[in-house]
Amino acid sequence: MFDGTAAIPDPMTAPGTALADFVRAYPRLFVLTGAGISTASGIPDYRDLDGGWKRRPPVTYQAFVADAATRARYWARSLIGWRRFGSARPNQAHAALARLENDGRIEALVTQNVDGLHQSAGSRAVIDLHGRLDEVRCLQCERRIPREAFQRELEARNPAWRELDALAAPDGDADLDGMDFTSFDVPACTACGGMLKPDVVFFGENVPRERVEKAWAHLAASDAMLVVGSSLMVYSGFRFAREAARSGKPIAAINRGRTRADDLFALKVEGDCAEVLLLI
Numbered sequence: 001m002f003d004g005t006a007a008i009p010d011p012m013t014a015p016g017t018a019l020a021d022f023v024r025a026y027p028r029l030f031v032l033t034g035a036g037i038s039t040a041s042g043i044p045d046y047r048d049l050d051g052g053w054k055r056r057p058p059v060t061y062q063a064f065v066a067d068a069a070t071r072a073r074y075w076a077r078s079l080i081g082w083r084r085f086g087s088a089r090p091n092q093a094h095a096a097l098a099r100l101e102n103d104g105r106i107e108a109l110v111t112q113n114v115d116g117l118h119q120s121a122g123s124r125a126v127i128d129l130h131g132r133l134d135e136v137r138c139l140q141c142e143r144r145i146p147r148e149a150f151q152r153e154l155e156a157r158n159p160a161w162r163e164l165d166a167l168a169a170p171d172g173d174a175d176l177d178g179m180d181f182t183s184f185d186v187p188a189c190t191a192c193g194g195m196l197k198p199d200v201v202f203f204g205e206n207v208p209r210e211r212v213e214k215a216w217a218h219l220a221a222s223d224a225m226l227v228v229g230s231s232l233m234v235y236s237g238f239r240f241a242r243e244a245a246r247s248g249k250p251i252a253a254i255n256r257g258r259t260r261a262d263d264l265f266a267l268k269v270e271g272d273c274a275e276v277l278l279l280i
Contacts, residue, residue: 016279019269022252023100023280026224028107031097032240034230035170036255037273038113040091042084044170049257051231058171061205064197065139071195072184078198079154080166081174082147085115085133093228094121096277101125108218112230112237114171114200127215129207129236131200133172140194150187150196157185171200207236219243227253229273232260 023029035045046058063070098121100106109126111118114133118126136145155162161184166174189196201207219225225244230253232238241261244251250266253259254276262268269276 016269016276018267019252019254019276020280022224022250022267023105023226026222026250027105028222028224029100029105030107030219030222030225030240030244030249031100031109031228032225032230032232032237033097033109033111033113033118033228034232034237034255035113036229036231037093038088038091038115038117038229040093040272040274041088041115041117042168043088043113043115044168045229046170047231047233047257051233051258051260058173058203061202064202065195068186069181071186072181075154075186076158076161076179076181076184077166077169077174077176078172079151079158079161080164080176081168081172082133082151084168085172086147086151088115088117090117090121092274093277094118094123096274096280097228098122100280107222108215110215110218110237110240112234114198125218127211127218129201129211129215131198133198133200135199136196137199138189138192138194139197141189141192143189143191144199145196147198153187157187172198201236212236215240216243219249220247222249224249225251227251227255227259227261227265228277229255230259231255231257 039045059074094117101123109123110129112129114130116132116134134147136147136150166176169175230237232241238260241251241264245264251264252267253265254269254273256270
């Protein structure tokens with residue numbers, strides 16, 4: 001538990017009031033968000049209340065680039081999953097953080113999500129730590145394609161798959177288990193013939209250095225950290241909480257269930273992200 005002296009929440013204070021007091025006490029917040037903030041927008045999360053996987057872990061970068069069958073499976077599921085993911089809209093939690101930024105209370109908002117919903121809600125000081133799913137990147141020539149255009153190409157090449165539907169899975173995936181993906185036609189880059197990949201950081205892939213350095217700079221300029229909807233089980237997000245604690249910056253968190261940084265928090269509120277943020 002954080003052992004500083006300023007704005008330590010009174011355990012008898014209602015959680016919403018305690019969080020509001022925390023935000024008022026620290027005017028330059030470094031905000032880190034995770035999948036839990038977007039579940040109310042219809043995008044499922046990865047983790048259960050104990051921080052474990054709800055389903056098998058996502059495809060790794062190494063498997064995606066090494067195996068054509070893995071790529072076919074990924075893009076077939078993505079063809080189905082993108083319909084819901086691409087039409088998702090910000091919820092009240094995204095809107096609440098946009099208002100906080102507009103009031104000058106947010107130093108930077110680092111999101112582990114790849115849905116772009118913070119920007120859609122009006123946030124501007126956003127670092128998309130893991131990239132954005134609405135772009136596709138060529139791994140050879142670095143050409144980028146809007147995901148909507150790539151969706152149309154996938155559907156044109158695989159017309160039978162357009163009629164399928166499945167339950168939504170995290171980050172634009174869909175539960176298409178038991179299907180034969182061998183005939184699924186995955187297009188190559190039209191400019192160079194290279195391999196196309198969503199412009200997001202897969203498991204096993206490094207976050208681009210410039211994004212991390214930018215986030216470190218904003219953390220140094222902030223006076224406290226707010227975690228919203230993240231279990232911090234992935235190191236790329238957890239390291240910011242660890243550094244905030246090491247440098248004496250208090251941390252508040254809104255999250256249902258266990259996180260990797262529970263022992264670092266000055267305040268933890270267990271509840272719905274939107275319901276809690278609306279109390280600030």
